[in-house]
Amino acid sequence: MTKHKVVFTPSGRHGEIEEGTYILTASRILGVDLASVCGGNGKCTQCKVQIGKGDFPKHQITSDNSHLSELSSAETYQINKEDLAKDFRLGCQTRIMGDVVIDIPSTSQTHDQVIRKAAINITIDSKPAVQLVTVDVEEAQMHIPSGDLERLQNSIEFKTGIPNISIEAAVLPQLQKALRKGKWLVTVAIYEQSKIIAIWSGEQKEAYGLAVDIGSTTIAGHLCELKSGKVLATYGLMNPQIRFGEDVMSRVSYAMMNTGGDKEMTDAVRSSICQMTDELIQSSGIDRDTLLDAVFVGNPIMHHLFLGIDPVELGGAPFALAVQTAVQLPASSLDLNLAAGAQVYIPPCIAGHVGADAAAVALAESPYNNDEMTLIIDVGTNAEIILGNKTKLVAASSPTGPAFEGAQIESGQRAAPGAIERVRIDPETLEPRFKIISSDLWSNEEGFDEVIKDTGVTGICGSGIIEAVATLFLAKVIKSDGVIDGSKSNLSPRVFENGKTWAYQLYKDSNTHIYIAQNDVRAIQLAKATLYASVRLLMDKINVPKIENIRFAGAFGAHIDPKYAMVLGMIPDCPLEQVKTVGNAAGTGARMALSSLASRQEIEDQVVKMDKIETAIESSFQEYFINAMAIPHKVDTFENLSQHITLPTQTSSDSDGSSDMPRVRRRRRSSRGGRPNKSL
Ligand code: FES
Numbered sequence: 001m002t003k004h005k006v007v008f009t010p011s012g013r014h015g016e017i018e019e020g021t022y023i024l025t026a027s028r029i030l031g032v033d034l035a036s037v038c039g040g041n042g043k044c045t046q047c048k049v050q051i052g053k054g055d056f057p058k059h060q061i062t063s064d065n066s067h068l069s070e071l072s073s074a075e076t077y078q079i080n081k082e083d084l085a086k087d088f089r090l091g092c093q094t095r096i097m098g099d100v101v102i103d104i105p106s107t108s109q110t111h112d113q114v115i116r117k118a119a120i121n122i123t124i125d126s127k128p129a130v131q132l133v134t135v136d137v138e139e140a141q142m143h144i145p146s147g148d149l150e151r152l153q154n155s156i157e158f159k160t161g162i163p164n165i166s167i168e169a170a171v172l173p174q175l176q177k178a179l180r181k182g183k184w185l186v187t188v189a190i191y192e193q194s195k196i197i198a199i200w201s202g203e204q205k206e207a208y209g210l211a212v213d214i215g216s217t218t219i220a221g222h223l224c225e226l227k228s229g230k231v232l233a234t235y236g237l238m239n240p241q242i243r244f245g246e247d248v249m250s251r252v253s254y255a256m257m258n259t260g261g262d263k264e265m266t267d268a269v270r271s272s273i274c275q276m277t278d279e280l281i282q283s284s285g286i287d288r289d290t291l292l293d294a295v296f297v298g299n300p301i302m303h304h305l306f307l308g309i310d311p312v313e314l315g316g317a318p319f320a321l322a323v324q325t326a327v328q329l330p331a332s333s334l335d336l337n338l339a340a341g342a343q344v345y346i347p348p349c350i351a352g353h354v355g356a357d358a359a360a361v362a363l364a365e366s367p368y369n370n371d372e373m374t375l376i377i378d379v380g381t382n383a384e385i386i387l388g389n390k391t392k393l394v395a396a397s398s399p400t401g402p403a404f405e406g407a408q409i410e411s412g413q414r415a416a417p418g419a420i421e422r423v424r425i426d427p428e429t430l431e432p433r434f435k436i437i438s439s440d441l442w443s444n445e446e447g448f449d450e451v452i453k454d455t456g457v458t459g460i461c462g463s464g465i466i467e468a469v470a471t472l473f474l475a476k477v478i479k480s481d482g483v484i485d486g487s488k489s490n491l492s493p494r495v496f497e498n499g500k501t502w503a504y505q506l507y508k509d510s511n512t513h514i515y516i517a518q519n520d521v522r523a524i525q526l527a528k529a530t531l532y533a534s535v536r537l538l539m540d541k542i543n544v545p546k547i548e549n550i551r552f553a554g555a556f557g558a559h560i561d562p563k564y565a566m567v568l569g570m571i572p573d574c575p576l577e578q579v580k581t582v583g584n585a586a587g588t589g590a591r592m593a594l595s596s597l598a599s600r601q602e603i604e605d606q607v608v609k610m611d612k613i614e615t616a617i618e619s620s621f622q623e624y625f626i627n628a629m630a631i632p633h634k635v636d637t638f639e640n641l642s643q644h645i646t647l648p649t650q651t652s653s654d655s656d657g658s659s660d661m662p663r664v665r666r667r668r669r670s671s672r673g674g675r676p677n678k679s680l
Helices: 023-029 073-078 081-085 148-160 172-181 240-244 248-257 261-284 300-307 311-315 356-365 448-455 462-474 486-490 518-541 562-568 585-595 597-609 621-629
Strands: 003-009 014-018 048-051 054-056 061-063 088-090 100-103 130-136 185-191 195-201 208-214 218-225 231-238 291-298 327-330 343-346 374-378 383-388 393-398 419-425 432-436 495-498 501-508 513-517 549-553 579-581 611-613
Touching: 003 061, 014 023, 023 240, 061 100, 073 088, 130 148, 148 172, 148 185, 172 195, 185 291, 208 261, 208 300, 208 356, 208 585, 218 261, 218 585, 231 261, 240 248, 240 261, 248 261, 248 300, 248 311, 261 300, 291 300, 291 356, 291 585, 300 311, 300 343, 300 356, 356 374, 356 383, 356 393, 356 549, 356 585, 356 597, 374 518, 374 585, 383 518, 393 518, 419 462, 419 501, 432 448, 432 501, 462 501, 462 513, 462 518, 462 562, 486 495, 495 513, 501 518, 513 518, 518 611, 518 621, 549 562, 549 585, 562 579, 585 597
Parallel strands: 003 100, 208 291, 291 343, 374 549, 393 611, 549 579
Antiparallel strands: 003 014, 048 088, 048 100, 054 061, 130 185, 185 195, 208 218, 218 231, 327 343, 374 383, 383 393, 419 432, 495 501, 501 513
């Protein structure tokens, strides 16, 4: 088989790649981060790359677009003429046929996302699963032929009342040395009053654990003192599974289409967690053999892949989980690099699309302890929703798709330095001002030009696109039906013709053109209508006419401005002061479960009581969805919001968000037996 030299920039990674290999596959082979949301279907454009042209003496390559396969129909459809002329191609559509240099622009890179999962302060009622007990053990004697373990068991029973305690197989080989080195005084770590999972000679006072939230995009871990729950170190990194597909359904698709694909993804996430563990141990200065317990949370597909379970059953109805109840097993069985006898606990999943991360969010926010009706939303490519109070609790997952994360948006990108995250539009002049991640300055403030010399203005991320659409609606550039009003081009050149529709230009320099296109508004409408309709179904389910509290959980949720989320119609009306962001609540719940056996029991009990809804098969979903396509909504009113902001009055021509519904397809999960789809 003929091979060709391939160099990826800016990473500089290079190698010999077989002719006919897709660029996206080559990036995976060479360990280069190249985004892919649609699983390589030529739909998301996240894998867009630019082909180097000419001689590259440093790499001894002459590179040219002609060293690649012909343009595919997906590429001619998805890439605009300007970019085609600049030799942009889609990595998932283009095969390597000769030597090439391939540049991955920042918008297609996956590694530089801002990981926003800091630990928040909580008080934990701490009674962990691990208990340290120091005991004197009777010395071995010639005339009493008992084993060291049996005498240790006797001492433990005498001190704690726990009879016949077992010992983790990995710890048994350490027993004799520890007893003799400690002159028969040892400390043991006892797990759940039943098993010795560590032993030290002499006294040992501290034991530690990990609380880890495995998100589809990022993994965040906290190293905590087990006794106090105190966080000693936090570390976050990108989930390496992103190279197999950015959203969870793309990863299920990868597992379906590639033999051994599930194992590849399992290995990738476990090795990242090992890397994270090394970093946390180093930064906190603890000994690895004191890292004894770990709690992992994640959505059902992350949960299954971490456990080494093929997630294909979760790709289609009836979305059967391999295991729904809590899981407890030795860390060594998951190839983790904690102490030899360390244990792992994973809270229960709520349903096939509502995972242990949502269970952890419920634990952290405990709506089941309150009288007020609380809505908790963890926004991602799949929004997980919990609604309830102390008498009823219901949960669902809403397949919102990746638009809220800046994907499938013309100028969209993940949250990274340089991405626009805040937008305001002057309703008179239609001039914008915006903020980018990594700077507190608005674009019209002094010093902003200096700031962007480092980062540039690279695209618009999820919170930015939500605010952009909401503020364009408030400025009457976008009508209630989501159509960009071309007549506003008379007022400002920022509204410009873009093919057969209109667009709004947010920013332009010699390299970058950032704008909101009609299709972007549609993508956001689809996502927000899916979310809103799912919430309405939950309200119906427990017969709730209004919501008293709303909590946005998750890294992305932490950056949503509740006012603009409501203007857009992502969430129902609610007193604005009762809409709060709660940060990485899944991580908080994991920390609670790490330090408190009672918390583990609490969430296991609550999950059993929770009602679950599969939103896509509910008969009223379609009606709710169509009504929610309008901005903010076709029929629902927003009295609380109206006290803070004047919403544009709807005209009869733009009161219905379904005016061009043939182009708006309902987003739902796949049926069983087919390749998973984000939209059918
Ligand atoms: Fe290539 Fe989506 S278009 S991965």
